[in-house]
Amino acid sequence: MSTRYLESLFNPQSIAVVGASERSKNLGGVVVRNLLEGNYPGRLAVVNRRGYKEVYGVPCHSRIGELDFVPELAIVCTPPVTVPRVVRRLGEIGVRTAIVMTGGMSRTHSKSGKPLMYSVREAARKTGLRVLGPNTIGLIVPGRQLNATYAHIGSLPGKVAFVGQSGAIASSVLDWAYARGVGFSYFLTLGDGMDIGHDDLIDYLAQDTQTRAILLHMENIPNPRRFMSAVRVASRTKPVIAVKSGRVPESEWEPHELPAGIRRSDPIFDAMLQRAGVLRVDGLGQMFDALETLTRMRPLRRESLAIMGNGVGPGVLAVDRLADLGGELAELSPQTLNALSEILPPYWTRKNPIDLNYDATPEIYAQAIQILAKDPGIANVLVMYAPTLTGNSLETANAVVEAAKGTRLNVFTCWLGQSTVMESRDVFYRAGLPSFFNPEKAVMAFMQHVRHQRFQRLLTETPESFTDHFADHSDTRRVLTRALAQGRYYLSNREARGVIRDYGISTVDTMYCDDVEEVLQVFAVERRPIDVTVLHQDACYPFMELSPSQRRYKGTLKKLGNEQAIMDGCHFLMDEYLRHFPDSGFLGFSVQRSYQHVGGIEFSVGITRDPVYGPLVVCGAAGAQVSIMADRQIALPPLNMVLARELLRRTYMYKLLEEHSLRPEEDIRAVSETLVTLSQMAIDMPEIRGLEISPLLFNGDGAVAVSVAIDLDDEPGQPIIQPYPRELEEWIVLPKSGRRVIIRPVLAEDEPAxxxxxxxxxxxxxxxxxxxxxxxxxxxxxxxxVQIDYDREMVFIANARREGGGGEETLGTVRTWTDADNLRCEFAVMVDDRMKGEGLGLRLMQKMINYCRARGTIEMVGDVLPDNRPMLQLAEHLGFDIRYNHEEDVMELRLLLNEPQSDWQKEQLKKHG
Known part of the structure; x- marks a missing residue:
């Protein structure tokens, strides 16, 4: 992940096009024409081995080595077999970036048998050249008069960046956007993305002041961890809207090996984008509709919607769509109803949606908006207009724009029709009011805004802490290590129960027997009905998929109340096991009391592992009442209570819990706690490949696991979101007060303190x-x-027990923000006024310096006010270089942490020096 040399890609002062000619269908020739027609202001050259003097008036050279300048950007349009050699030669002469437009390189192979695109990557890496592509449409930066594409049309300037993957889709988007007056700050496709990827570009665009929103079209994500880190940072500062094609296995870009218990990979992608605060939409049309509301509407104070128009029909369509999407109609106050009754016919419906009548004048529209603006329960208004013989579309549009000015309302419009309303839509566009062609699109775009704001709110929710996630789990570690040492990739039923009990998850009391005689001995002691389950190796694996012939398999018998029933039952279970699983090793029987005061709605919760996205926490239905696979929802660890509740809320079983549980709040909390615990297990014990608790039921004390299965992998699974780094915790004792203080990374739960x-x-x-x-x-x-990703941002806090009791208090904090290239981090430190003379600021700074140095950051920087003598003295003690900036009136602090290794790092340090 790096923005290295991307400035040379987006703002090159010179360009060479390799492989261009004046032949009508020559790819390089099309690129040269687009550069010239776009009035590219920099220096241009062409390379073609045929030795033309010029191409479309641009000087041409036979070889790359004959260029009389070193271009910042090279555009490669030569045949596939020549591209690796061309890329290597460009890097050797000092070119920093290249766009490889040549296609077919994923299907053309080198002598080694690998696709040629890998040879391109190897050639680029050896020389440090950055490559966009291969198989890319190229790049447009309208604000810099750069059209380095083979597209049939250019782009207007704008504030939106589009990063696509398919050239065909990108061409369609350009055509669509140009016809509607939509402009871009940057427009490009990745193609095969062998070097420059989504994460690199998102990092660059997140920092770009000319970009207000980022649109993504993706077919695959080669490195989810890097993508997640970049997009979580970007989505906090500007809307990120994504379209992911390949929603079903038949349309996936590359076949995806599915984790156990999951039938489609698309929900994993959904969970990842939601966790990052990104709005996912179903297609390009929805993408631009969502862009309208996200960039033109204010943040939503409420999620309910008021609808008004000059007819009943469009309003009904809007309400239907709102209901389909789970939206909410706003309730009109009595004062609003009375005020509207004064301007509307006496037979109006007195409800939302508001029918202004077919003959509503511009004045009626304006008055209705002004009335709604006075209602504290109204925040969002959809204004609709259907053309009529008596109405004036343009005058009504102008009246709506004027009435909406100065109000606190979010007003968006739907002017139905085509030929007579286009000028009105232009009025809305110029006024900054979103406008749509039909009620369904308008409501969908509004609900996209609602969803996006919910995701963003989820990022700032303060979770509660219900347990000590950092307890000692050495017993579990020994169990896992012993099983793997024995070459065993599953845990026995007894071992699996011990593992989840070690993490605080309650289980139904269970006894284990080697044969029927031992089962009878247990019954002789219990003297009450028992449930008996036959145990075998295949059943120890979670999310066990049964073949059609195995679906009638019965592995448990319940409420066996006498010795004969137990003997007959055990023989029946053995017959079932041997018939359906003849190759699975027999492991005995488990016995549970039939009545342990557990019951209620059955959940299936657990952990599974995706080969690309790492560990996943799953939650959904258990039992035969509903489709288990259809209800199973996914979240990425680590989870806290807020995220766990959100995962639970997405399941069908959550609705049943709300409606039918005798203690819905207690049960919701119990399931959420279990999900957080499973999340922690996935992080603590990366050898766990899968874990399934099914069913999870409830008793008076909370959630109880009835059955559990765990399998293992000797290759540890790593989450794509950096978990809390417990290894960075450190205890110190303050020299003056003697208080014991923990210095540790901050947690989201630390927000109140x-x-x-x-x-x-x-x-x-x-x-x-x-x-x-x-x-x-x-x-x-x-x-x-406090809600950080422990990657780009790190915060250490110093916490101690409050004097006099009452929990912990924060005594100091130090934080750093690190750029995407790990080149420079900016620090800020603050210590409680009562801690003067304790040396806490020094300890915090030393810890942060050591941490940043260990992760390879080159330089630490910070700004300090000139009169902040304590901080300047501390910086001098730590070896910072201190300089006064006259323009900003601040003291600039710089500390070299590691020696720069590459020329680019040295250039960047010199530039900022």
């Missing part, structure tokens, strides 16, 4: 930290501070 810490500091300390006086920190402000 973190907020209190900031609000209790002196105004001067706040000014030193934030360069301004602040009296209040909102919950959202502090949530952003």
């Amino acid at each position: 973190h907020r209190e810490f900031h609000e209790h500091q002196s105004p001067e300390s706040i000014r030193y930290r934030f360069f301004q006086y602040r009296k209040h920190f909102s919950r959202e402000d502090v949530a952003q501070m």
